[in-house]
Structure formats: structure tokens, C-alpha cells
Amino acid sequence: MTVPHPHHTRVAVIGAGPAGLLLARLLQRSGIGCVVLESRDRAYVEQRQRAGILEQGTVEALREAGAAERLDREGIPHDGIELRFDGRRHRVDFPSLTGGRRVWVYAQTEMVKDLVALRAADGEPLLFEAPVHAVEGADTDTCVVRYTHGGRERTLTCDYVVGCDGYHGVARRAVPEGASRTFERAYPYSWLGVTADAPPAYDELVYAHSDRGFALASMRSPSVSRLYLQVPVGDDPSAWSDQRIWDELDARLGADGSWRLHRGPITAKAVLPMRSSVTEPMRHGRLFLAGDAAHIVPPTGAKGLNLAAADVTVLARAFAHLETTGSTERLDAYSDTCLRRVWRAEHFSYFMTTVLHTDPGQSGFDGRLQLSQLDRIAGSPFAAADLAENYTGPPIG
Ligand code: RFL
Numbered sequence: 001m002t003v004p005h006p007h008h009t010r011v012a013v014i015g016a017g018p019a020g021l022l023l024a025r026l027l028q029r030s031g032i033g034c035v036v037l038e039s040r041d042r043a044y045v046e047q048r049q050r051a052g053i054l055e056q057g058t059v060e061a062l063r064e065a066g067a068a069e070r071l072d073r074e075g076i077p078h079d080g081i082e083l084r085f086d087g088r089r090h091r092v093d094f095p096s097l098t099g100g101r102r103v104w105v106y107a108q109t110e111m112v113k114d115l116v117a118l119r120a121a122d123g124e125p126l127l128f129e130a131p132v133h134a135v136e137g138a139d140t141d142t143c144v145v146r147y148t149h150g151g152r153e154r155t156l157t158c159d160y161v162v163g164c165d166g167y168h169g170v171a172r173r174a175v176p177e178g179a180s181r182t183f184e185r186a187y188p189y190s191w192l193g194v195t196a197d198a199p200p201a202y203d204e205l206v207y208a209h210s211d212r213g214f215a216l217a218s219m220r221s222p223s224v225s226r227l228y229l230q231v232p233v234g235d236d237p238s239a240w241s242d243q244r245i246w247d248e249l250d251a252r253l254g255a256d257g258s259w260r261l262h263r264g265p266i267t268a269k270a271v272l273p274m275r276s277s278v279t280e281p282m283r284h285g286r287l288f289l290a291g292d293a294a295h296i297v298p299p300t301g302a303k304g305l306n307l308a309a310a311d312v313t314v315l316a317r318a319f320a321h322l323e324t325t326g327s328t329e330r331l332d333a334y335s336d337t338c339l340r341r342v343w344r345a346e347h348f349s350y351f352m353t354t355v356l357h358t359d360p361g362q363s364g365f366d367g368r369l370q371l372s373q374l375d376r377i378a379g380s381p382f383a384a385a386d387l388a389e390n391y392t393g394p395p396i397g
């Protein structure tokens with residue numbers, strides 16, 4: 001975007017993923033100046049294929065940000081998911097189990113496009129191809145962010161920095177050793193994620209447990225399916241021909257043997273690692289961490305993007321509180337406030353992952369426990385409500 005290079009700002013935001021873009025939008029609506037620095041170009045950020053499910057709280061945050069016009073037109077509300085296991089099908093109905101909560105199918109790519117377009121239309125600073133190399137002075141009165149843009153090294157001073165730069169970003173690494181702690185878990189399987197020009201053969205998302213491994217049928221629109229298969233860690237996507245992908249999806253998802261997906265050309269496929277990670281606290285001095293920069297979940301619970309949106313909504317409200325009252329009380333509570341939600345989502349994502357996937361080292365006993373847990377969700381309104389409440393997520397704040 002063509003903007004002069006700012007030398008100072010109230011809040012420097014590193015990363016133009018969903019966290020950075022939504023934060024910038026919320027700050028701007030509160031009259032708080034910020035500059036967003038993004039290492040990649042606009043097309044890359046807008047096309048990176050990722051999440052597809054928005055919790056009600058995320059949709060409400062986007063509405064609060066004045067960024068939900070297209071989402072309200074094109075987003076597809078979903079009132080449940082289907083679980084398939086042991087030759088059975090069971091639907092979990094969200095509104096009846098949660099007092100009316102639901103989720104929306106609206107791709108992360110579309111949310112990012114909407115937020116980039118709004119910032120561009122407002123002429124607010126958002127610099128693409130501007131990688132940040134260093135964050136300095138987080139525990140002094142002024143922070144310094146060093147980045148490259150247009151082939152030159154540049155410096156931005158600011159009162160606060162927010163690292164929205166994802167799991168591999170620089171912000172987390174700017175916290176001195178000993179000042180934070182990271183808790184992590186790796187999973188012994190990956191996902192093959194596939195996008196296909198084929199109408200979904202289902203109205204709602206289908207999560208399948210099978211002897212062959214986990215599968216998930218999701219969607220992007222009435223004509224585009226998004227599908228996932230559990231595969232060995234680091235499997236090569238080129239080993240998966242279209243025919244092999246469709247046959248495997250049918251084998252895992254067709255619980256009673258009669259159900260088949262609609263097939264069509266596969267337009268994208270990639271293998272994705274699965275991990276859980278939380279860095280505590282989510283703040284060091286004037287540096288705040290938000291979204292994937294602070295925590296990662298395996299995608300089975302559809303929580304990553306929603307946690308990112310929740311973090312920055314809490315943070316934007318805390319900055320607004322500082323602006324209107326002069327009190328840092330809410331900024332001081334930011335990390336604790338967010339971590340409570342983060343750990344709940346971490347547990348839910350871990351639960352959904354471990355109950356639905358086949359661990360290569362698991363015993364027959366472990367498999368029976370998984371089926372017993374799924375059977376309990378199908379048979380007990382309490383267990384089903386627990387899943388529905390976690391999946392749709394609590395209100396933010
Ligand atoms: P992002 O999206 O990774 O954005 C970080 C941005 O920071 C930039 N960056 C830098 N910029 C400047 N200087 C540097 N040094 C920088 N280093 C990095 C990067 O280029 C990037 O643009 O993090 P953010 O904003 O925190 O958003 C998090 C979400 O993207 C992520 O949690 C979700 O995609 C996770 N996820 C899902 N979440 C859901 O809520 N629902 C879902 O259905 C769901 N499905 C998924 C998912 C993630 C997946 N993958 C690929 C891991 C499905 C998949 C397959």
C-alpha cells in the first residue's frame with residue numbers, strides 16, 4: 001500500500017494475518033493510531049488456505065469492527081456437526097444444547113480480504129513486504145521495531161508492540177530467555193488438506209473416526225469442498241493422486257458403506273503438521289503476543305483463528321480503556337484474561353484430536369476407549385452439550 005514510512009506510532013502491529021488485521025481495525029475504530037508491518041505480499045496473505053469456521057463470538061467481533069458486511073451476506077451459518085464412528089452417524093445440534101449458539105462457515109481468506117480492503121479504503125498504514133527483524137526496548141518507555149521495506153532498513157518507534165506474527169514470527173523470540181515459558185505437544189500424525197471444485201455432499205461438517213484414520217469433510221461454498229485426511233507425519237502430498245484421495249475419503253467417511261462424496265478436480269493439497277503450544281505470559285513489558293504468535297492448537301477443534309480474534313478483541317478493548325481512562329488495568333489483565341480461554345481451547349482441541357485420530361502406537365484398548373467416548377457423546381446430552389459449548393465457544397470478554 002502506498003503510504004509514507006511512519007517514524008512513530010502508538011501501536012506497532014507485526015503481521016497482517018487475521019489477528020493483526022482485526023486488531024488494527026478495532027484500534028482504528030477507537031481512534032488509536034497503529035502501523036501494520038507484514039513480511040509477505042498482499043496476494044500471498046489473501047490466498048493462504050487455512051481456517052473455515054468462525055465461532056459466534058468471532059462473528060460478533062467482526063460486526064463490532066464494522067467488518068462483517070460480506071460475512072453476513074455470504075457466510076453460511078451451521079447449527080451442528082456430524083460425528084461418524086463405528087459404522088454410526090450422530091449429529092450434535094448446537095442451538096438446542098447451548099441456548100442458541102451456532103458457528104459460521106466463512107473462509108479465513110475471505111475475512112483477511114475484507115479486513116485488508118477496509119484498511120486500504122481508509123488509507124491507514126499497512127505495509128506489505130516489510131519483514132520485521134527485531135523488537136527492542138520492550139521493557140523501556142519506547143519500543144523500537146526494525147524492519148526492511150523497499151530494499152532499505154527502517155526503524156519505527158512506538159509506545160506498544162503487538163506480535164501478531166504467527167508461530168514462526170520474531171515477536172515471541174524478542175522476549176528474553178527466562179521471562180516466559182512455552183508448553184508444547186507434538187502429535188504423531190499430520191493432515192493432508194485438500195480443496196476441490198466439487199459441491200459438498202453434506203450440509204454440515206462431518207468428523208469421522210475410522211480404523212483407517214481420521215477424516216473431515218468441510219466446505220468453502222456451495223460448489224467448493226474442503227477435505228482433510230489423517231496421514232503419517234511429513235507425508236509427501238505428491239504421493240496422493242486425486243483418485244487415491246477420493247477413495248480414501250469415501251472409505252473413512254462412508255460410515256454405513258452407502259455414503260459417497262461428490263468428486264471434482266482437486267485444486268490444492270498440502271500436508272500440515274499438528275501441534276499444541278502455549279507461551280505464558282502473553283506479554284513482556286510493552287510487547288504483547290496475540291494469536292498464533294502466543295499459542296497453537298491442532299486444527300481438529302477449529303479454534304486457532306477464533307482464539308486469535310478473541311485475543312485481539314480483548315486487547316483492543318484494553319487499549320481503548322487506557323485511552324479513555326488513563327488506566328493500564330485492563331492491559332495488565334490481558335494475558336490472564338486470554339490464557340483462561342486459550343487453555344480451554346487447548347484442552348478441547350487436544351480432546352477432539354486424540355479421540356478422533358488413530359495414533360500409530362495405540363493399542364486395541366486405546367481404540368475402544370475412543371469409541372466409548374464417542375458413544376457417550378451420542379448417548380448423553382451432558383457430553384453432547386460439553387462438545388457443543390466448546391465448539392461454538394464462549395462469548396468474548
Ligand atoms: P497468521 O495467520 O499465521 O498470521 C501471521 C502473519 O504474520 C506474518 N509474519 C510477519 N510479518 C512481519 N514480520 C515478520 N517477521 C513476520 N513473521 C510472520 C505472516 O506472514 C502472517 O501473515 O497468524 P494469526 O493472525 O495469529 O492467525 C491465526 C490463524 O491463521 C490460525 O490460527 C488458523 O488458521 C488455524 N486454523 C483454524 N482456525 C480456526 O479457528 N478454525 C479453523 O477451521 C481452522 N482451520 C487452521 C485450520 C489452520 C490450518 N493450518 C494451515 C495450520 C486449518 C488449517 C489447515
Ligand code: PHB
Pocket residue numbers: 050051052053205216218219226299300301302
Ligand atoms: C476448515 O474448513 O478448514 C476446517 C473446518 C473445521 C476444522 C478444521 C478445518 O476443525
